[in-house]
Amino acid sequence: MSLIGWLQIGLVLVAVLVLVKPLGLYMARVFSGERTFLTPVLGPVERGFYALAGVRPDREQTWLGYALGVLLFSIFGFLALYAILRLQHLLPLNSQGFPALSPDLAFNTAASFVTNTNWQSYGGETTMSHLSQMLGLTVQNFVSAATGMAAAMALTRAFIRSGVNELGNFWVDLTRATLYVLLPLAIVVALAFVALGLPQSLDASFVATTLEGAQQIIATGPVASQEAIKQLGTNGGGFFNVNAAHPFENPNIFSNYLNIIAMLSVSAALVYAFGQMVGSRRQGWALISVTVIMLVVGTGAIYWAETFGNPLLTAVGVDPALGNMEGKEVRFGHAMTALYAAVTTGLSDGGVNGMHGSLTPLGGFVPMFLIQLGEVLPGGVGSGLCGLVVFAILAVFVAGLMVGRTPEFLGKKIEAREMKLAMLAVLILPLTILGFTAVSAVAEFGVSSILTPGPHGLSEILYAYTSATGNNGSAFGGLTANTPWYNTTLGIAMLLGRFTYLVPVLAIAGALVKKPRIAVSSGTFPTDRPLFVGLLIGIILILGGLQFFPALALGPIVEHFVMLAGQSF
């Protein structure tokens, strides 16, 4: 580890923290329906969409109506994307003449992009036509993120309002998230990416003559625009197979900074907006502190593990000062790879600028564990905020009892119904991840996809289901996931991880919005102080750790000890 490395990490995080407040305030205004500087331009467009779709923006929905909106919209998006992928060979803008995707790959990919996972069982530049990329995948990059933001706003309103049933109008929140937040930001960031050297072209590829005089076909396309929304929407699905390790997706250190800043800032700002809207900016900062502290610790752990390197390589004569550079880009180095890995898994981004499967056992343990914690650091756009609030509810419930009052969060009492729904949401993660992993680890159709046997192979499977259920999308390499079994079950895991989480969360919002807001007294447990920050971190770590410790012990943890004992996988 070096001072320069930590300075780089600090620079990126400070840049995000600077952006959080203006962006958060802007989003709070947008979702409260207040005027912003973009209203004169976008207001008519927004009203035009409502008129076209027959949406009455003033007609609000109960949690059930809102949840149905989310589900209907996602089902429609899923079917449309599935159709595009299956009919790719018949549709225009397919200059490379790619064939249609197989049913299981199309299912997996449609599920992946609708759930904001962006798990890619395919290589983008060798599978997808431009039409599939732009009309299929990129559209979902926008709207799946917007769906998450809408759900987060519904949950936020549950704390603002009392004694009513309505949580807002899903169609309005969806439209505003896309139109006022994601689209303008994407334009700005895409232009910045172009300036930093990312290609933006409708050409499929060009031919270069190498120094030896050979002909090389180099794939290109609308990379900058795709990269912008990939990060802003915490999607993570790269244009190229190797994602942001590819020189066209992430050519230099500055584009790398921008990549990380872009993926962190919207999610973090949404947490700030939450604080602003519930009337306590301190609450927003407290939640942001939780994420920043855990991200810094996670980054530090990866950074340390990678610079510490692999003693087995040292033994065969590799300079130990280099650390473990396998699977890393020299232009980013340890610090920026570590930060990228922690952020992409703390969020539900899933884009990578290095290969997670090539990290040292402990270095690889961290990203996997961060996803298993529920991706709340600060999590995917919207969905992360929902996860944070669920954890806050659990933390307040256990600890709040210890101050001798019925637990409450932001003035809303946490009672049996909220607990039931929160536990339902929490159960999905271990059930899906561990269930599918256990089956895949014993069945022939599961084990046969493993590249590296032993504990690393188990990590490959565990990481795949962790990533899918957490709607992350990053991979641990190695595993051949483009098989009917993995395509199907990973697709199911993604759908479960997204919707069996969001629906209970919306139901919690529906239960909370009816409750009166309880007055604060000195007997109330304050949730905007360092004590709560520490408590929330503790609850997140303990709940996540207790669920996944046995599985992790058999994967990265044992691999680490075995490596120290002189054996590698």
Next chain:
Amino acid sequence: MSTTTKPISMLDLAIMVPALREAVLKLDPRQLVRNPVIFVTEIVAVLVTVLFVGDLTGGAGAPAFTGQIALWLWFTVLFATFAESVAEGRGKAQAESLKRSKTDLFAKKLLFPDQKYNRGSEVIPATALKVGDVVLVEVNDLIPGDGEVIEGIASVNESAITGESAPVIREAGGDRSAVTGGTQVISDWLKVRITTKPGETFVDRMIALIEGAKRQKTPNEIALSILLSGLTLVFLIAVVTLYGLALYSGTDLSVAVLAALLVTLIPTTIGGLLSAIGIAGMDRLIRFNVIATSGRAVEAAGDVDTLLLDKTGTITFGNRMASEFLPVDGVSEKYLAEAVLLASLADETAEGRSIVALAQADFGLAPPSAAPNGTTTIPFSAQTRISGIDIDGRRVRKGAVDAVLRFVGIDKSQASGAFNKAVDAIARTGGTPLAVAEADRLLGVIHLKDVVKPGIKERFAALRAMGIRTVMVTGDNPVTAAAIASEAGVDDFLAEATPEQKLDFIRKEQTGGRLIAMAGDGTNDAPALAQADVGVAMQSGTQAAREAGNMVDLDSSPTKLIEIVEIGKQILMTRGALTTFSIANDAAKYFAIIPALFLGTYPELGALNIMGLRSPQSAILSAVIFNALIIVALIPLALRGVKYRPVGAAALLGRNLLIYGLGGLVAPFIGIKLVDMAVTALGII
């Protein structure tokens, strides 16, 4: 406070022995299913027992190991049911004595209740009474059921319920008209209209409550049970899938060790003690002589934000008392005191007596032993509002300022400046001025004031530290109310309060998101008691008040609310503390069991065996034994409750997190290691 509180001893054989028997009976799965965590433990125990029998007969496994695991799993279940039995056992004795008081009750049912002088009655068993029946209760009769006195006055011994041996007066009308079944009339007679069905009387409710027979889970207990069930499911998933993951890694885990892992991980500590905490909390309340109609009300008491207290009798002694004599216009203080003493001799009101007492105490005056002839006393009456005496040709009067001025024959503007100044000064501080005159001369003013009970200010300060606002309710005018409010240190007051205003105030506070507790005794308090989230009725109060509230204070002490709030908070805190402890324990158990499970395949995982446990089998067994013993070790804490300190929520949480969170993390590392050493030393594995 309470006279019946006695230290709780775990080793009380009178409780322990029946509790052990009860604990075994409670193993009935139909009962245990109400407690999901322990129910799962029991299923697992059965499963491992079956495996043990299989091992014994088939001889494939290691029966000694499986058998010991099975044994300790059964102990885990048994310790949990034992905790509940002990908690219940403490109330049983009290319930028994109550039951004795209600057996063989007979009622003299009046045949002609409408005819006032016809006492024709038939004797029927109390159980045959119906609501609305009128019964006659005479000397030495036990009152057959709860009711309202409609005629007569009698002294009643209520010691069966309150534990207080001094008899109380019960009479028709007013605030002392309620009688309780099972209490005894010891003088005179009463006609009582029965207001409660047999079987639902106060004593019946009390018995049911003490025995815990009608115990229903409180809302918070339900929410916590859901959390615990959820965690149990999470660990079930983790353990079942571990079988597959282990198989991949080349280890075929036996069901016995997986069962051991599951039971140590699921929150058996809090699961086993959860109901004991609630029962013990209710029991503590009963020891404070408070009967709650439901656990829900006790829990709500912990959440109370605002306390509504009647001024009279709660904050002040209830009677205005003379505090000083203020002579005017050159009259000496001693002369005024003498005049006042004379004028008050015939004043039998509490105020009058306090004036006499002050004159005697401060000036050493003695009342004249015998009144000379020609003495006329003018007793105080509500109409004249003046009292006095004509003695030796002197005509001394004292009373309300306007009445005395009328006696003197002047109006206020004609009185001297010093007199008016003294009167206004007293009124401004919330006191009541009484004027004193002799013939046509004003002698001075008596300052009557409400005397705030000593120590009450400190209690309100303690409440404020808990985050509870106190509001004083009084019929006084706002000036008087404000003065007393500031003297007593309450946060707010409601002056000139009518029952409607009280009700409105409660509703207003509730819409503002606050929980209200109030204490009251009169019939006019009943609506407010019913509206309040926690309504504590005084045992000495009317039947209407007792029905409306959700708690009855047998000592009739309104400041008891403070203890009730503390008990409510204690119950929640104890649950939270043990939940935190239970979850924090799991870290150590992983470190004990996980390396033990995979020692064959991955000896490198031995690095996680930071406790240095001797062998895989002793590690697993030690974790299971620790997990069972910790329940027993924590029974006293569950029964006693975590101590509540009024220091504010943040400080309280910080402290409890340190003890039960960090303590819960560290304790099992030490505990499991000690058990492992013991197991090794005994050589039982």
